[in-house]
Amino acid sequence: MRLDYPSNIKIIRVPCTGKVDVMHLLGSIQKGADGVYTVGCLEGACHYNEGNIRARERVEHVRILLEEIGLESDRVRMYNLTSGEATLFVEYAKEMTANIQALGPNPLKKWTKA
Amino acid sequence: MIVAERKPFEEIKDLLKGYKKVLNVGCGTCVAVCLTGGEKEVEVLNAELDMARKLDENPIELGAITIERQCDREYLEALDDKVDDYDALLSMACGAGIQFLAERFPSKPVLPAVDTTFLGVNQDVGWYEERCRSCSSCVLGWTGGICPVTMCAKGVYNGPCGGTDNGSCEIHQDQPCAWFKIYERLAVQDRLDLIIAYEPITAWKNQKPRTLIQPGYKKPEGTE
Secondary structure, three states, rough: OOOOOOOOOOOOOOOOOHHHOHHHHHHHHOOOOOOEEEOOOOOOOOOOOHHHHHHHHHHHHHHHHHHHHHHOOOEEEEEOOOOOOOHHHHHHHHHHHHHHHHHHHOOHHHHHOO | EEEEEOOOHHHHHHHHOOOOEEEEEEOOHHHHOOOOOOOHHHHHHHHHHHHHHHHOOOOEEEEEEEEEOOOOHHHHHHOOOOOOHOEEEEEEOOHHHHHHHHHHOOOOOOOEOEEEEEEEEEEEEEEEEEOOOOOOOOOOOOOOOOOOOOOOOOOOOOOOOOEEOEEEOEEEEEEHHHHHHHHHHHOOOHHHHHHOOOOOOOOOOOOOOOOOOOOOOOOOOOOO
């Protein structure tokens, strides 16, 4: 389909969103990423039964941790789609980018450059 | 195992106020099993503290080490050559571990990152329930293996009280009456005669820090 999505998004491939750990998400923000989102299969359609459910729970946990720290929880989100929904993938990428642009840059970024 | 719960982040942050270099010490036994104070939790807490302090324009240098057990001298020894580099130690062990750590390094402030909660069982991953209050006088032999001290809201030894309500406790419908459970269990085992036996209550007022030295062992030299 060769659809375009925002070029500022860096994709990190994992075998299943169940592999995504709290530290992957929290560490990204710690290292200066403006935002990070997990894109998993639709709930109920996980090949490993509950990989995406666990991912969602971890994302929710990280959102709470960010609030505790004093950062916006919306810098971390979870999206779900099927592998055939390229248009939806692009839509979510644009939505997340707009969300991050509204929040502004990660205030921790200046510490990572030092 | 001993179950603990991480303290609220604000409280931990407040405890570390004024310190610039802190070693976060995890414990690899009970608190690691209950997902509160093991290697992973040390890493997450350090990341949180690092970010929060940077946002406050007051960065902190954090070290991380998780030893097998903080309630054992042989494992605490691994910290001997490390603590001098830090202003304070943050411990993610249970209350016993935290105190033993503080005892080994009396010149360093040792701060707790968790609240020790109970002695419990592992119902499922991340789900723990209290079963024992370590009262020192176990009555499980005549209560069908159900502890009235822990499972009864009043901890009554010769129950049930007047608040038992069709199998539930008066404090909440979802809280089973321990003595109803004990009755059911003893009935299944055909041991109901035990329920009418009177048992004297524990002399809680005489509680003091307890020590156990097994036969054939003695206190190591140099300890009080």
